Amino acid sequence: MKPRIPWRKRLLVRLLFTSVLIALCSVAATAWLAVTTTTSALEEEQGQDLAADNRILAELSGYAADHPDWTGVQHTVRALAAKTGRRIALTTADRTLIADSASHDTPLPPRPAAAVDPLHTDTYTEFGAQLSGIDPRAVGPFRLTGPEREKLDSVAKREQECFDQVGARSTVQHTPSGRPHVVVDEATDAAPLYLKAKCGAAFGLPTAEASDALDFPTATETKALSALTDLARPCLRARDMDLGGSLSLTYDTTGRNPVSGGFLVTKKGVKQESDQTAKNCVTNARRTQLEPYVAPAAELFLGIGDQTAPRFDMSPANKARIVGAAGLVLAVTVAVTAVVAMRLVRPLRALTAAAQQPPELHVRAPVRTRDETGLLAEAFNDLTERRERLEEQRKAMVSDIAHELRSPLTNIRGWLEVTRDGLVDPDPALLGSLHEEALVLQRIIDDLQDLAAADAGTLRVHREPVRAADLIDQAAAAHRVAADAAGVTLLTDTDGTAWLDADPVRMRQAIGNLVSNAIRHTPADGSVTLSARHDGDDVVLTVTDTGPGISADDLTHVFERFWRAEKSRSRRTGGSGLGLPIVRHLLAAHDGAAEARSEPGKGAEFTLRLPAAPAPADVS
Secondary structure (H helix, E strand, C coil): CCCCCCHHHCHHHHHHHHHHHHHHHHHHHHHHHHHHHHHHHHHHHHHHHHHHHHHHHHHHHHHHHHCCCCCCHHHHHHHHHHHHCCEEEEECCCCCEEEECCCCCCCCCCCCCEEECCCCCCCCECCECCCCCCCCCCCHHHCCCHHHHHHHHHHHHHHHHHHHHCCCCEEEEECCCCCEEEEECCCCCHHHHHHHHHHHCCCCCCCCCCHHHHCCCCHHHHHHHHHHHHHHHHHHHHCCCCCCCCCEECCCCCCCCCCCCCEECCCCCCCHHHHHHHHHHHHHHHHHHHHHHCCCCEEEEEECCCCCCCCCCCCHHHHHHHHHHHHHHHHHHHHHHHHHHHHHHHHHHHHHHHHCCCHHHCCCCCCCCCCHHHHHHHHHHHHHHHHHHHHHHHHHHHHHHHHHHHHHHHHHHHHHHHHHCCCCCCCHHHHHHHHHHHHHHHHHHHHHHHHHHHHHCCCCCCCEEEEHHHHHHHHHHHCHHHHHHHCCEEEEEECCCCEEEECHHHHHHHHHHHHHHHHHCCCCCCEEEEEEEEECCEEEEEEEECCCCCCHHHHCCCCCCCCCCCCCCCCCCCCCCCHHHHHHHHHHHCCCEEEEEECCCCCEEEEEEEEECCCCCCCC
16 A cells, blocks of 8 residues: 655645745745835935935025025026926915916925025035025125226236246135135145245235235225124124224135134123124124125925826835735746646656556656656656666676586586596696686686675775886786787887876786786787876876777677677687676776777777876985
8 A cells, every 4th residue: 555645745735835935935025125125216316305405495595695686586496496306486474476486376385395594594505504694695795896806816816826836736716705715725724824925925016915915805895894893883882892993804724704704803801701792793783784685585395396206105005906916926826836736746656656566567657748857757767777787687697607607616526526436537637627627716706706896885995106117017927928828929018107096906907807808819929018108197008909809899898797709608718707897897996997999800909097196206
């Protein structure tokens, strides 16, 4: 009775479970990837929107700082909306529309994004952050006239040329009021002052007329400073403080307006802790002075412009679509897996049924597919065929062993029986014949033991450095008497530099088997040549004879056990048929290979190819 396979161990159940797990992992990974990608895209979009919003606020604040009202701002609003893709709207504090990039019937967003007020701003512009809260582009009465600007530009140009002559790179920069400043690049803090003083006198100009002219207020700035002083003095006096003079312009090391607002209060008899109070008075006075020159405060509204694509929204409908798509993927995966599993299981069941048959039946499994299961069925059928051939070889080997052992045993038994009966005297000739038959038996038994050890993987080799030429010479010396008795000339051709890492006893056994076969199949007056040579990283040992050769059909069987070309199995020309199989196993134990080449009528050549080894260090 066939054992019943539990459900949890059946291939179909495992495939279904695996497909469901893979589908779930795929859906989860896809969902995670979608959410991660969407979140990253949203964050990037929000960052781009924030940068665009800051740019819009900065440009509109600059417009307000440079214009006394909002007349004409509509063109600027539409240009900014075209660049950023945002809807831009400006209104007064009571929501009276000033300008809008969208149509007038489009409702405004519920809340303003920011307030546009150049006198109260913390916007980071290209001119830097202003701690006073006044946009540095709001210059009002401090804006230089055309002649003043031309005069200062001329002085700045001459000063820049002077810097260039002394090897100091410099650039001319302008403040929003139009005042130029020469900025020296790649210099220490002290170097610009030294170079400025030097270049101020380089053209024969007084200091106040040359470089210092860039640091002293012009007539326009002096007038504006005087007015600012008058506006700040009442605030300071109300706090028991006085200017002790007039306000003056100050600049930072880059020549730009400093973060304090660009003005320094000179005080007499005022404590240090009152500096911030004085600055607040000056800042309020500046706002009062600049108010007629800047546009009034406005509220800025920002929208998504003309974009029609909806924002990402994980609504219930979207969730339902995701769940439905995931369920559909899961169902399709399960259905496809079930169909594939059935097609896989069917040939596997046929293979199981064929394998469970008795060995003597040699049942083959039908092959209906060309996939992995079809290949498995073909491999099973090949195994069945090999099993048939092995069974045939086993039977033939038993028959061959019986035949090989029967002949010498029959001879020994016959001579012993006639000697026991007194029909023949045990003379030396008889004893020599019996001894020769016993040696044949011993040789067959030794060969069988070697083959059994090779098949069991217990064939041991004791490797040591050995010269290939020594192996050839020793094999030739051992078979020289047999060759002379057969009328065969034994020749050697060796390369004295070829070395092997091999078992010398086993290698002499392999070469000896080849030499004895060659002598046996070479007629009188023929020759057998033993050679050793280098061939790349290998050493090649060859045994070549001038015998009748081996036919192409027989050449493929020469390394099979108990095979001999003489079908009559005559002992005059053939041995036991185990010598060449032993040679093949000995070469495999040395990581080498044995080959045979022959043409009928031109002799045969047997080649032993082994990895070469370096010569020992003590060998010159």
